[in-house]
Amino acid sequence: MGWKIIDHTADAGLEVWATSWHDLFLQAAEGFYCLCLDGAPPLPPEGTAGKSRVLRLETLDLEELVVSWLHELLFLLESEGVFFHPTSLTVTPHPPALVAEGLLFPSPGGRIAVKAATYGGMVLESSPHPFLRLYLDL
Amino acid sequence: MKKFLERIDGTRLLLHPGAVPGMRVPGMIFADEYIASLREDDNAILQVAHVATLPGIVGYSFAMPDIHWGYGFPIGGVAAFDAEEGIISPGGVGYDISCGVRLLASSIAAKDLGRVVDKLLPALFSAVPSGAVSGGGKPLSPKDLDQVLEGGVAWAVKHGFGTEGDGEHTEEGGCLKGALPGEVSERAKDRGRTQLGTLGSGNHFVEIQMVDEIYSEKDAARLGLIPGCVAVMIHCGSRGLGHQVCDDALKIMRRAMGHYGIDVPDRQLCGVPVSSEEGQRYMGAMRAAANFAMTNRHVIADAVRRVFKAFFPREPLYTVWDVSHNLAHLETHRWEGRKRTLCVHRKGATRAFAGLPVLIPGSMGTASYVLVGTPQAEESTFASTCHGAGRTMSRTEALKRTGAKDLLRSLAKRGVSVMAENLHTLGEEAPEAYKDVSHVVDVVQGAGLSLKVARLRPVAVIKG
Numbered sequence: 001m002g003w004k005i006i007d008h009t010a011d012a013g014l015e016v017w018a019t020s021w022h023d024l025f026l027q028a029a030e031g032f033y034c035l036c037l038d039g040a041p042p043l044p045p046e047g048t049a050g051k052s053r054v055l056r057l058e059t060l061d062l063e064e065l066v067v068s069w070l071h072e073l074l075f076l077l078e079s080e081g082v083f084f085h086p087t088s089l090t091v092t093p094h095p096p097a098l099v100a101e102g103l104l105f106p107s108p109g110g111r112i113a114v115k116a117a118t119y120g121g122m123v124l125e126s127s128p129h130p131f132l133r134l135y136l137d138l
Numbered sequence: 139m140k141k142f143l144e145r146i147d148g149t150r151l152l153l154h155p156g157a158v159p160g161m162r163v164p165g166m167i168f169a170d171e172y173i174a175s176l177r178e179d180d181n182a183i184l185q186v187a188h189v190a191t192l193p194g195i196v197g198y199s200f201a202m203p204d205i206h207w208g209y210g211f212p213i214g215g216v217a218a219f220d221a222e223e224g225i226i227s228p229g230g231v232g233y234d235i236s237c238g239v240r241l242l243a244s245s246i247a248a249k250d251l252g253r254v255v256d257k258l259l260p261a262l263f264s265a266v267p268s269g270a271v272s273g274g275g276k277p278l279s280p281k282d283l284d285q286v287l288e289g290g291v292a293w294a295v296k297h298g299f300g301t302e303g304d305g306e307h308t309e310e311g312g313c314l315k316g317a318l319p320g321e322v323s324e325r326a327k328d329r330g331r332t333q334l335g336t337l338g339s340g341n342h343f344v345e346i347q348m349v350d351e352i353y354s355e356k357d358a359a360r361l362g363l364i365p366g367c368v369a370v371m372i373h374c375g376s377r378g379l380g381h382q383v384c385d386d387a388l389k390i391m392r393r394a395m396g397h398y399g400i401d402v403p404d405r406q407l408c409g410v411p412v413s414s415e416e417g418q419r420y421m422g423a424m425r426a427a428a429n430f431a432m433t434n435r436h437v438i439a440d441a442v443r444r445v446f447k448a449f450f451p452r453e454p455l456y457t458v459w460d461v462s463h464n465l466a467h468l469e470t471h472r473w474e475g476r477k478r479t480l481c482v483h484r485k486g487a488t489r490a491f492a493g494l495p496v497l498i499p500g501s502m503g504t505a506s507y508v509l510v511g512t513p514q515a516e517e518s519t520f521a522s523t524c525h526g527a528g529r530t531m532s533r534t535e536a537l538k539r540t541g542a543k544d545l546l547r548s549l550a551k552r553g554v555s556v557m558a559e560n561l562h563t564l565g566e567e568a569p570e571a572y573k574d575v576s577h578v579v580d581v582v583q584g585a586g587l588s589l590k591v592a593r594l595r596p597v598a599v600i601k602g
Contacts, residue, residue, distance in 0.1 A: 005534065007532035007534055007535065008207065008532055009181070009182075009206045009207040009529050009530070009531070009532055010206055010207065010208065010213060010529045010532075010533075011533070012532070012533060012534070038560060038563055060389075060392060060393060063405065064389065064392070067385075071385060075325065075328075075329065078329055078378050079328050079329055079378075112339065113339055113340070113563070115233055115234065115338075115339075115340065115378075115381050116233045116381045116384070116385060118209040118210075118233075118406055119209070119210075119388065119404070119405035119406045120208070120209030120210045120229070120404060120405075120406035121181075121209070121404065121406075122405065135209060137209065137232075137233045137234075137381075138339075138340050138533065
């Protein structure tokens, strides 16, 4: 499992591969944070107790679930200045839903490079293993 | 894709139906040999073809010479849809609803600016928040935010930002009528509440410029552009509020499309009939986001003015024009001999009605242009023209080729000072990552879509 940033003429894309939907969503979040914050994924600061938060999403399909998940993370960064560190994540493809329990920590700061996750040119495959390609508006 | 492209003349390529299944109209790409040679792949052309499949499209799926790969629609794309039979598509407007440009001009001699620019630029950088995590702008009460969304620039004037004259020099008087703040979600409002008066990140900027060359003395005088004097260009949009409006609409339209029997080749192109309930709700929310964007540029302009006033107390900056390049408007156009009401989507393209100013920002360190629209643009492209230089290179490729320090040195050699929220990523916006804006402008002038009025040379830049 893993992720990598791929080229786009104006912006950037993200490819994610995993052996389960659970891992795919976690990897997507890690790559997304790296692009958002121009660097490594943020880690919980030692000795700091995060504030707990539960995120629940139900969507029309899996594509929308991925985009909604990333937009939740973006919203927390932009509106509350925090990043979400998941402690448990459940993803169900049918019907598409996600429950993420986690802790909120202050964002490392700096600019937020990503404006939105898009559906343009999105690829989401389940077989042979979950795979995602999506493009982000920077 | 190339076999479906036919060169019509020196500035136009026709994309024949058949390039992808279901094209209802041809594509028309404004490009000379130079622009055409810069296309690294077919992604943008494929997007022109995809737009041509959408219900109710009229005439052509257009692309301006600053075309590049976008999401669903290409950047530089223009598509007009019949108001009764056609669709409205949030993807044809983009996430950054009403991203656009405001130009301020002055009678300050550029040579006088040189004496103070080292102090003025940091002052501007402090006065205009950019790239901040949690907004950084003026916090708005729910009531004030709704008034911005409904009334646009007038709210700012009433609260001491700028003057009524600024509104008169803004597209649609600084307020799109029919805005529906109630259709803007609470989440969108939450995102926008602390973002009024902020630049954001990406390619947004405030640039101090000098009027470098005049091409039309009559139009330059009409617009108040004086050779050798200072101008300020502001490029930004509706921030997180607009992005959320787009995201909300995509979800709603995805669910509604089946009901209207609409299918699209790329989900980012989803749309519903203009006249449908969902279409009208999006139109109202989009207009509200546009009012937020115009007010955002207005408030930033006010901050710029206050800084300049400290250095040049007797020489005001006045608004030349403010225009969006990501928007859909209901407009009346004559097409094939009859007047029609059309929903004209411009995504990375500028309205260019005859005589109206068109503002074309260049890439960092290169010239920008003031143009005017033409009758020919009204007749041939639903009054549309280009919006900028247009990228040719990905951000990662640009960063590989140009380090921030090299770029700063190169700009300094050209007499351009830069301050940025994040110097590390400055190389993303290196001029080499863009087309030559002068060439782009020559193509739209050659095609008769707009005429050059003035060229503006950069002096100092604040980047988001």
